[in-house]
Amino acid sequence: MEQLADTDCHWKWNLFLMWSSQLLILGGFAAVMPFIPLFMKNELGLTDEHILGVWVSTFNFFGSCAYAIFCPIWGALSDRFGVKPMLLRGTFGTALIFPLMGYVHHAWLLVLLRFISAACAGTTAASQTLLVKNTPENKQGFALGVLSTAIWGGTMLGNVVGGLVVHYYGYKFAFTACGIMYFLAGFIVLLAHEDFKPVVRAASQGHGGNRRHFTGFRGLPQFTTAVWMLLGTMFFTGFVRYFEIPYLAMLVEKIVGENEAAYWTGIICGAVAVGALLSGMLTGYLSDRIKPLYILVPSMGISVATMLIQAATSNLWVFGISRTIMYLAAGGTVSVIQKLLSAATPKRKRGKVFGFCTTANGVGIMLSTVAAGGVIYVTGVRGVFNTAAFLLLLLIPCHIAVFRRIMRQRYFAAHYKAVMARK
Numbered sequence: 160m161e162q163l164a165d166t167d168c169h170w171k172w173n174l175f176l177m178w179s180s181q182l183l184i185l186g187g188f189a190a191v192m193p194f195i196p197l198f199m200k201n202e203l204g205l206t207d208e209h210i211l212g213v214w215v216s217t218f219n220f221f222g223s224c225a226y227a228i229f230c231p232i233w234g235a236l237s238d239r240f241g242v243k244p245m246l247l248r249g250t251f252g253t254a255l256i257f258p259l260m261g262y263v264h265h266a267w268l269l270v271l272l273r274f275i276s277a278a279c280a281g282t283t284a285a286s287q288t289l290l291v292k293n294t295p296e297n298k299q300g301f302a303l304g305v306l307s308t309a310i311w312g313g314t315m316l317g318n319v320v321g322g323l324v325v326h327y328y329g330y331k332f333a334f335t336a337c338g339i340m341y342f343l344a345g346f347i348v349l350l351a352h353e354d355f356k357p358v359v360r361a362a363s364q365g366h367g368g369n370r371r372h373f374t375g376f377r378g379l380p381q382f383t384t385a386v387w388m389l390l391g392t393m394f395f396t397g398f399v400r401y402f403e404i405p406y407l408a409m410l411v412e413k414i415v416g417e418n419e420a421a422y423w424t425g426i427i428c429g430a431v432a433v434g435a436l437l438s439g440m441l442t443g444y445l446s447d448r449i450k451p452l453y454i455l456v457p458s459m460g461i462s463v464a465t466m467l468i469q470a471a472t473s474n475l476w477v478f479g480i481s482r483t484i485m486y487l488a489a490g491g492t493v494s495v496i497q498k499l500l501s502a503a504t505p506k507r508k509r510g511k512v513f514g515f516c517t518t519a520n521g522v523g524i525m526l527s528t529v530a531a532g533g534v535i536y537v538t539g540v541r542g543v544f545n546t547a548a549f550l551l552l553l554l555i556p557c558h559i560a561v562f563r564r565i566m567r568q569r570y571f572a573a574h575y576k577a578v579m580a581r582k
Contacts, residue, residue, distance in 0.1 A: 169352045170294040174302050176351045177286040180344040181309040182316070184250065184282050187340030189317025190324065191257065191333050193428050194421050195269075196408045198330045201417070203266050209536045212406060212543070214266045216532025219405045221270050223525035225277035227518065233281050234288075242289040243353045245281070250348055252279035254341035261334030282344075283310060284517070293353060307439070315432035322425015385565045386512055389500050390519045392561055396493060397523025399554050402531050402547040403466070407482075409540045414475050427479045434483045435490030442495060451495050452562050456555060461488035463551045470544035493520070499565070 196215050205211040237245045256276040263269045290302045324333045382390075411427065412420035445454055465485040472478050500512055535543045 170290070170302065173290060173293055173351050173353075174305060176347050177290055178306055178309040180246075180250070180347040181283060181286055181306060182313040183340045183344040183347070185310050185313030186317035186320070187257070187337035187344075189314045189428070189432075190321030190340075191260070191330075191337050193318060193408055193424050194321060194325050194330070194333070196406065197325070197412065197421055197424070199266060199269070200412075202330055203264065203269070205266060208409070208539055211409070212535030212540065213532045214270075215405050215409070216528045216535070217266075218270050218273055220525060220528040220532070221274040222277040223521060223528060225274045226280055227521045227525060229278045230281045230284065230517075230521075233285070237285065237288065241353055242285050242292065243348065243351055246285045246289065246348045246351075247345055249279050249282040249285065250341050250345035252276075253282075254338045254345060256338075257341065258335045258338035261331035289351065289353060308436070311432055311436040311439070315429045315436070318425045318428035318432060320425070322422050322428070325421035325425070326419075382512065382515075386500065388561050388565055389496055390512075390515055392496055392558065393493075393516050394519040394523040395554060395557065396496065397520035398527045398530075399523075399547065399550040400493075401524045401527045402550060403543050405528065405531070406535060406540050406543050410469070410544065411475070411478070413540060414473055414478060423475060423479075427482060430479060430483045431486045434485075434487035438487050438490030442490075442492065451499060452559060454495055455492055455558055455562075458489040458492055459551055459555050459558070461485065463548050463555075466544060466548035466551060470541050470548060499562075 195218060196211060199205045199214055199218075200211055205214055233245050233249075253276050256272055256279065260269055260272050260276075263272065287306060290306060294302045321333055324336060407428070408420060408424045411424045415423050442454060442458075462485050465481040465488075468481040469478050469485075472481070496516075500516055531543055531546075534546050538546075
């Protein structure tokens with residue numbers, strides 16, 4: 160009983176620490192990332208809109224690329240050495256790199272530092288892993304839900320504070336403040352408790368081993384057709400939903416001018432984060448009660464309409480309100496797909512499936528930066544927003560076709576009904 164009480168205390172203490180550290184980490188990150196286009200223009204001299212768009216695309220591409228390459232490596236090392244050392248590496252390493260970005264004078268050096276910082280990253284996934292590994296199973300949903308409030312809360316806080324800091328004190332101070340917040344988060348992580356047990360590889364079991372879990376396609380897991388289709392959906396969702404995000408500050412600057420761009424970008428991003436937070440809560444509630452297409456189709460339709468408004472308007476209030484409405488309607492759509500993935504996957508395979516889900520979404524985002532960079536070079540920043548609206552429109556019939564086919568899959572239909580029956 161004493162040991163049980165000790166474990167119960169540990170997971171609550173860890174939840175508080177991970178919540179606090181993620182609030183600081185996401186706050187620091189959100190305090191600088193939305194303003195990178197403005198930094199490149201005002202500090203690095205990239206005044207041509209088309210050239211600036213290409214460099215913003217390059218910056219985001221190499222960040223996503225490093226994240227996709229190194230996250231699996233850190234995940235494997237966390238099984239060998241523990242999650243806490245990986246969290247400390249990510250927080251303290253990034254704390255050293257981010258302040259350096261404020262002192263660069265060449266775009267290629269900024270891209271290089273972004274690649275290195277992203278290679279050190281992965282703290283959010285590591286925090287979730289530490290909680291899952293050290294929290295009783297009947298408390299894991301609650302713990303992860305509480306942690307998500309720190310992620311969105313930190314993003315909202317960082318957007319607003321970052322906009323004010325850049326507006327009044329400049330970019331160098333914002334990058335330095337970001338580093339300080341990461342350092343503080345690292346010291347908080349030091350206080351966390353991890354019940355770490357190294358993973359021991361099972362001896363080879365010859366022909367009686369786990370070969371049946373893999374296909375003949377060079378080791379790809381043997382997931383059901385429904386799972387592979389949902390992973391494809393996550394790829395295209397990442398590609399489309401991220402298309403215009405890196406260029407938000409550029410369009411705000413076009414509307415309000417150079418002097419007020421950072422200030423209003425921060426305010427709008429903060430409002431968007433609130434909309435996404437509310438959307439996640441509302442979508443989570445509805446997804447337990449109605450079919451996914453009844454959620455996704457209306458939310459994506461609203462997204463298309465509001466994106467077209469953003470591309471056309473020259474009024475800041477119209478732009479800000481329409482963007483907030485867009486995220487209020489569709490900010491939780493990814494969680495609907497994740498819920499379907501969970502329902503379509505046996506419990507023993509969910510870790511692997513969700514790992515592939517993150518990879519699929521990340522690759523979609525990475526390729527999105529390349530495509531958007533080409534679009535902005537040819538058409539300008541408003542063209543990116545118009546293209547994003549067109550891609551969202553194409554995604555609606557694709558989602559309808561995929562989800563209808565998934566619903567007819569024998570295993571998925573049986574398992575999904577069983578999951579919904581327990582709600």
